[in-house]
Amino acid sequence: MIVILGDIVSIMLILILLLVVGSILVYISRFNFVPVSVNLGIVSISDIPLFYVIAGSLIVGLVLSYIVYLFNSISTSFTLRGKNKEIKKNKDEVLELTKRVHQLELENEKLKHSPTNEPEDANAL
Numbered sequence: 001m002i003v004i005l006g007d008i009v010s011i012m013l014i015l016i017l018l019l020v021v022g023s024i025l026v027y028i029s030r031f032n033f034v035p036v037s038v039n040l041g042i043v044s045i046s047d048i049p050l051f052y053v054i055a056g057s058l059i060v061g062l063v064l065s066y067i068v069y070l071f072n073s074i075s076t077s078f079t080l081r082g083k084n085k086e087i088k089k090n091k092d093e094v095l096e097l098t099k100r101v102h103q104l105e106l107e108n109e110k111l112k113h114s115p116t117n118e119p120e121d122a123n124a125l
Contacts, residue, residue: 028054 032050039045 025055 029051032054034050035047036050036053037044037046038048038053
C-alpha cells in the first residue's frame with residue numbers, strides 16, 4: 001500500500017512540475033515573438049521568433065548535458081565492473097589463504113602431539 005502511494009505521489013509531483021514548466025514556457029512565448037537573425041558559423045537564419053531560439057537552445061543544452069551524463073554513467077559502470085572483478089579475485093585469494101592457514105594449523109597440531117623419533121643432536125643449532 002505504501003509503495004502504491006509513493007508511486008502516485010511521484011507521478012503527481014512530475015505532473016505538477018510539467019505544468020509549472022509549461023506555464024513558464026507559455027509566459028516566455030507570449031512576450032518573445034520578436035523576429036531575430038541567428039548566425040551558426042557559415043549558415044545564417046533570419047526572421048526566427050526569439051522564443052524558438054530560447055526553446056531551441058534550452059533543448060540543445062538538455063540534450064548535450066544528457067549525452068555527457070550518459071558517457072559519465074558508462075565510464076562509472078566500467079570502473080565499478082573492474083573493481084568488482086578485483087574484489088572477487090581478492091576474496092578468492094583470502095579464501096585460499098584461509099584454507100592454507102587451516103591446513104597448517106592441523107599439521108602443527110599433528111606435529112605437537114606425535115612422538116618424535118628423531119634423536120636429539122647436542123651439536124645442532
